[in-house]
Amino acid sequence: MHLSLYRPRALPFLGPVCGLPGHRCGRILAVVTPLPRDRQLRLARVLSQWRHWDCDPPLPAEPTVAAELGPGFSNSSYKVSSADGRLFTIRLDGVDPAHHGISRQAEWRALHSAHRAGIAPRPRYFNPDLGALVYDYLALDAEREHNTADVARLLRSIHALPPLHHRLDLGERTTRYRRHCTPGHRLAQALAAIDHTIDEVLAWQRGQNNLCLCHNDLLAANRIVSGGRLQALDWEYCAMGSPWFDLAVVCAGDELGRAGCEELLANYLLRQPAQRDWQQLATYALLYHHIEVLWFADTSPEGVDLAAKVDQLLAAAGQVQTLGLPQG
Template structure:
């Protein structure tokens, strides 16, 4: 049964709006939540309705609220209007439909600058525990799926990379952990803003770099530029090794994430199983290069 536009507006809208909000249009791009451009208080706002499978995806909304409070104060996110205490939705000011893209060294420099500012934000109480996240994902995955055994066969190798990454870690900082292009908005003021902080946690900043590189498909030259701009120094072999471990770990987490989506019915593409097996084989080949 379809939901009317009026039904999409939260019943407690008067907590954050003085005029009845109306839906302008759905906003595309999010794989987890549903977002809508709305009009209220004579301005454009963004209403994000949180995913019904937030728990299965191990999303920590309390951590997001803490991180957003810091980012909002520092001007690094879309200005926050309201964060629902029941964690069903949030409202922010609308910035732009223009998302960040890798089209020049200048765009990578802007991203590196944003990254450094995020990593200087105050700490929050939640830290990224990769082992716990993997366990949580596996609890939601149907192990009878045809790709599940192949995915499980990677566990030992992934744990070895986790231990190696931990050994190279030089400290935790607050990270966004999902800086894909769809979560990076280019504002009218020519600044870059990060939205959707639901994976925010204290962690190794090189995990954040791995997410950006893998999630946005940066080539080797772009990786070099980003790393140099972010570190503000020449890259060393240990830097690349540290990044490599996190790239493999992130790829594996992505496979688990899609496994959860497939198992819960949130994604049901007919070719999902075949694509999963293809990505598993690609990850196996990458891991094999280390042996």
């Protein structure tokens, strides 16, 4: 539902930002476009907490900002380096986590589990009052790309992680976005046309109890091959949920097409997908497209073709109407 924090632009010109209360001049570096004052202060406060970062050996001094990472629809992130050459990412909240059903505590716990499993960067520092998270910066292995089988294995690893006391309630999430969304005329018409189908799918999925820890946003932009392994980034939407929603996010978000979806399902299920599998994928893909459209309509980020998103949503609704809901 938002782009990767790990797709850096060309390295910007960096210059010192001075006059930050209680902070030495020059420890924060600004990109060409000056950061908003509030973000400068938050970044300064996170850096000033460097002694509390979980690092072994301890950091020798306060890190400095090397580059802004982005773009991201939800948050802003910065690559920082320590005097001894270690690299980290600082992520600052750009949206209200509660408004989007995000649990930063659940994300922190999931990151620790995922790092131990070798599928996520190591978390180093967490401060919900500042809306800040620090974790190891992962360098991209430029010589190695990942394929559908790799993604299936990554999903299986995620779904095998220890459970959390935080659940993704797709019905509640849909209700929240419907309440806050003020769609234009065409979007309102499109949403009204599929409301009945959406409500039927939501009623069906409330009876599904096959829950596991899910990433819930494993788009291509949130995956990286680093250190010879495919790893998952941006765990803020992680929660207990249906593994089929995770599969639908990949299939729908990556626009895999029928052959790509079949390959992903076969590698994940370790068998060829049956009719019920296609029905489950279609139902959760519809919910994904619906939430995505409501999210974009609510947040209004730049550079998003909302009309194309609506067309994908209507096509997903048609697929569910054709296949029907899973039975049994």
